[in-house]
Amino acid sequence: MSAWEKNVRRVLPYVPGEQPKEEGVIKLNTNENPYPPSPKVRAVLRDFDVSQLRRYPDPEAADLRAAVAKRNGIDPSCVFVGVGSDDVLAMAFLTFFNGGDPVLFPDITYSFYDVWAGLFSIPFETQPLREDFSVDPADYKKKNDGIVLPNPNAPTGLEAPSGLLEEIVRSNPDSVVIIDEAYVDFGAKSALPLIRAYDNLLVVQTFSKSRSLAGSRIGLAFGDPKLIACLNDCKFSFNSYTMDRLSLEIARAAIEDEAYFQETVQKIVATRERTKARLKEVGFSFPDSQGNFIFASHERLPARLLFERLKEKKIYVRYFDRPRIDGHLRITIGTDEEMESFCKAVSAILSQEGCNY
Amino acid sequence: MSAWEKNVRRVLPYVPGEQPKEEGVIKLNTNENPYPPSPKVRAVLRDFDVSQLRRYPDPEAADLRAAVAKRNGIDPSCVFVGVGSDDVLAMAFLTFFNGGDPVLFPDITYSFYDVWAGLFSIPFETQPLREDFSVDPADYKKKNDGIVLPNPNAPTGLEAPSGLLEEIVRSNPDSVVIIDEAYVDFGAKSALPLIRAYDNLLVVQTFSKSRSLAGSRIGLAFGDPKLIACLNDCKFSFNSYTMDRLSLEIARAAIEDEAYFQETVQKIVATRERTKARLKEVGFSFPDSQGNFIFASHERLPARLLFERLKEKKIYVRYFDRPRIDGHLRITIGTDEEMESFCKAVSAILSQEGCNY
Numbered sequence: 204m205s206a207w208e209k210n211v212r213r214v215l216p217y218v219p220g221e222q223p224k225e226e227g228v229i230k231l232n233t234n235e236n237p238y239p240p241s242p243k244v245r246a247v248l249r250d251f252d253v254s255q256l257r258r259y260p261d262p263e264a265a266d267l268r269a270a271v272a273k274r275n276g277i278d279p280s281c282v283f284v285g286v287g288s289d290d291v292l293a294m295a296f297l298t299f300f301n302g303g304d305p306v307l308f309p310d311i312t313y314s315f316y317d318v319w320a321g322l323f324s325i326p327f328e329t330q331p332l333r334e335d336f337s338v339d340p341a342d343y344k345k346k347n348d349g350i351v352l353p354n355p356n357a358p359t360g361l362e363a364p365s366g367l368l369e370e371i372v373r374s375n376p377d378s379v380v381i382i383d384e385a386y387v388d389f390g391a392k393s394a395l396p397l398i399r400a401y402d403n404l405l406v407v408q409t410f411s412k413s414r415s416l417a418g419s420r421i422g423l424a425f426g427d428p429k430l431i432a433c434l435n436d437c438k439f440s441f442n443s444y445t446m447d448r449l450s451l452e453i454a455r456a457a458i459e460d461e462a463y464f465q466e467t468v469q470k471i472v473a474t475r476e477r478t479k480a481r482l483k484e485v486g487f488s489f490p491d492s493q494g495n496f497i498f499a500s501h502e503r504l505p506a507r508l509l510f511e512r513l514k515e516k517k518i519y520v521r522y523f524d525r526p527r528i529d530g531h532l533r534i535t536i537g538t539d540e541e542m543e544s545f546c547k548a549v550s551a552i553l554s555q556e557g558c559n560y
Numbered sequence: 561m562s563a564w565e566k567n568v569r570r571v572l573p574y575v576p577g578e579q580p581k582e583e584g585v586i587k588l589n590t591n592e593n594p595y596p597p598s599p600k601v602r603a604v605l606r607d608f609d610v611s612q613l614r615r616y617p618d619p620e621a622a623d624l625r626a627a628v629a630k631r632n633g634i635d636p637s638c639v640f641v642g643v644g645s646d647d648v649l650a651m652a653f654l655t656f657f658n659g660g661d662p663v664l665f666p667d668i669t670y671s672f673y674d675v676w677a678g679l680f681s682i683p684f685e686t687q688p689l690r691e692d693f694s695v696d697p698a699d700y701k702k703k704n705d706g707i708v709l710p711n712p713n714a715p716t717g718l719e720a721p722s723g724l725l726e727e728i729v730r731s732n733p734d735s736v737v738i739i740d741e742a743y744v745d746f747g748a749k750s751a752l753p754l755i756r757a758y759d760n761l762l763v764v765q766t767f768s769k770s771r772s773l774a775g776s777r778i779g780l781a782f783g784d785p786k787l788i789a790c791l792n793d794c795k796f797s798f799n800s801y802t803m804d805r806l807s808l809e810i811a812r813a814a815i816e817d818e819a820y821f822q823e824t825v826q827k828i829v830a831t832r833e834r835t836k837a838r839l840k841e842v843g844f845s846f847p848d849s850q851g852n853f854i855f856a857s858h859e860r861l862p863a864r865l866l867f868e869r870l871k872e873k874k875i876y877v878r879y880f881d882r883p884r885i886d887g888h889l890r891i892t893i894g895t896d897e898e899m900e901s902f903c904k905a906v907s908a909i910l911s912q913e914g915c916n917y
Contacts, residue, residue, distance in 0.1 A: 205733070205759055205760065205786070206733060206734035207656070207733070207734055207736050207760045208786075208790075209659065209734075210656060210657060210658045210659035210705050210706070210735075210736070211655060211656060211658065211790045212654060212655050212656075212658050212790075212794055214793050214794055214797040215797070216792075216793050216794075216796035217796055217797060217800055218796075219616070219800040219801070230615075233616055235614055235615055235616065236614045237614070239610060239611035239613070239614055240610065240611075240614060244610055244613065245610045248605045248606075248608055248610060249605075251605055253596060253597065253601055253605060254596035254597075255775060256596070256597050256601065256772065256773050256776050256810070257592055257593045257594070257595065257596055257597060257772040257774060258587075258592055258774055258775050259579060259592065259768070259774040259775060260774075260775050261579060262579070286643060286799060286801075286802055286804075287799065287801060289798075289799040289800060289801070290798075290799045293798045293799055297679075298568060298569050299567060299568060300567060301567045301568065301569050302566065302567035319797070319798075321797065322654075322797040322798060349567070376562070376563060376564070377563035377566075378564055378567075379564050379567070402562055402564075403562065403564045411616070415613065415614040416613050416614070417613070417614060417615055417616040417617075417801075418612060418613040418614065418615050418616060418617050418804060418805035418806075419613050419805065419806070420617070420802070420803075420804040429562070429565075433565075433568045433569075435573075436571050437573075437679065439573035439575075440571040440572070440573045440574060440676070440678065440679040441646075441647075441650045441676075441679060442644065442646040442647045442650055443574055443576040443646060444576070444643075444644060444646070444774075444777060445643055445647070445777070446777075447775060447776045447777040447804065447806075447807055448775035448776065449775075449776070449806050449807070450804055450806070450807075453613070
């Protein structure tokens, strides 16, 4: 071991879902959108003045923040943008969780939260979800330095019941409460209107799922201007220019195309509901997902076996080898055609394994 | 004050150079390249399949790292990429400087180093440059957790004499030594070949200056595979997908166009040398810059006055209101036409102020 290694930060990195390079794959493993981004994105690339790339981008991302603010009926001072919601969340952990008391989040949730806590040496305590994967608000009324709750939760897809999140935000005026809304556009209710009432609430969203721009790395946070200013101070202490010129323009084109956004989201929701019905018929159960994925377990076949058999058929879904969720598969909602292929493949596997429905 | 503010990280953010929005400005204040990026970048935008933006980018940036490795005759495992060299440096500070002893860097240097140290609560000690802005290697042979040296230095433009950097790297086997080569392509000698001999050396470069891609946010680090693996572990604990799909393709196109790169760099170097001669004639002195800027002070007029007069004429240069350097202006090298306008404006200001040459 080299001597300098003693000063290296000890981390346990997040492992993203596989990005298979082979052709002909049906990829339902990283909650990507099956539809292309708004046609206005194509126009951005067509009309872009390449010579402008020699210049630094606007470090304030003012035009994009104005467009996002307008779409949401808020002031641009309530908007923060970053390199995907992971960048926004990393920056929020770094900015807000420095007190020494634990940060609280569910035991079954986005598996990056404990990675960020580890990276920044932030103490944390996971709060067990109930058997049905729902949140017990009492778990978030103990001493803490911060709270992180995704809504809908991932990988379960469950939306918090009305009023629960506001109850938690209201009960914790001394902590920043982050509501991670990566999947909110597929049918759940956003906590965004609550930022007017609670200056300790940070709502995080992304263009990766509902706006088909995972490849452009665009994330948002909404909050009280004071909260956003703190986030900006840390961002400007890390990297002045996080958002490149093309991503800024692409994001603005996407946020301004509300009609395309609504159309795409509605198609995915319809496909999700059809897929739920199909899966139920062949012995699967799952929480009533409001995301662009279904978190399903089969009454007879182990999730890992299904995962592996599907992969042999070039269909990638996500399997988490972790306590409480290793009986489930997280299945991203693709196009109708992709979900038809998926359902047929599942039925074939079930038959091969002697499970007839 | 809201109670949650007590847990907010205290920082003193970096302030980037102004990005004026008015038209007709001559912008010599942020060391941008006056020439557009390689024509191959335009081809990337023209041929890009927009529908692919729905997919996450390759988190390993394998194709870009392979292209960069090939260009430099090294293995891809020696290459790290990030969102500009600021992102790379921020990640390196976070990864390598965790021991408790101070990190060492010059008192006159890139003013982001102390911001990163502040952000991550890393103790640091600045080492005073000599009167002529050169580095005394003895300053970097005391107990430390890490060393950061830019070469050429910014904002002075001075290149370290041959052997000095290797002497410092060799004298500090227990620390990671970062050589920040943001400006190395404009005439200085890179420390890159030394990574084979020293596993504690991290060389950082950027596409923002010499490759005219400040707007695309592309930075590099080179080092021993073990060092790069540590950096990757922290990067994957912060944000799996930092580089978006378009930037990855743009970067690859740029690195593969060696001829355009050489041509552009040589034009800037020639303009720099002509500008040096002109400035000398009218009473300026400066270190012999090897960057794409000149750090000049006038024998009679205060730098701040020149800065303000130039700004009135819509010519932006950089003025640092800091001890030891508040008598200098940092002037980015633009096109020949821009530098002609700049020199004429300077002469006019000198005449107005009664300084005749």
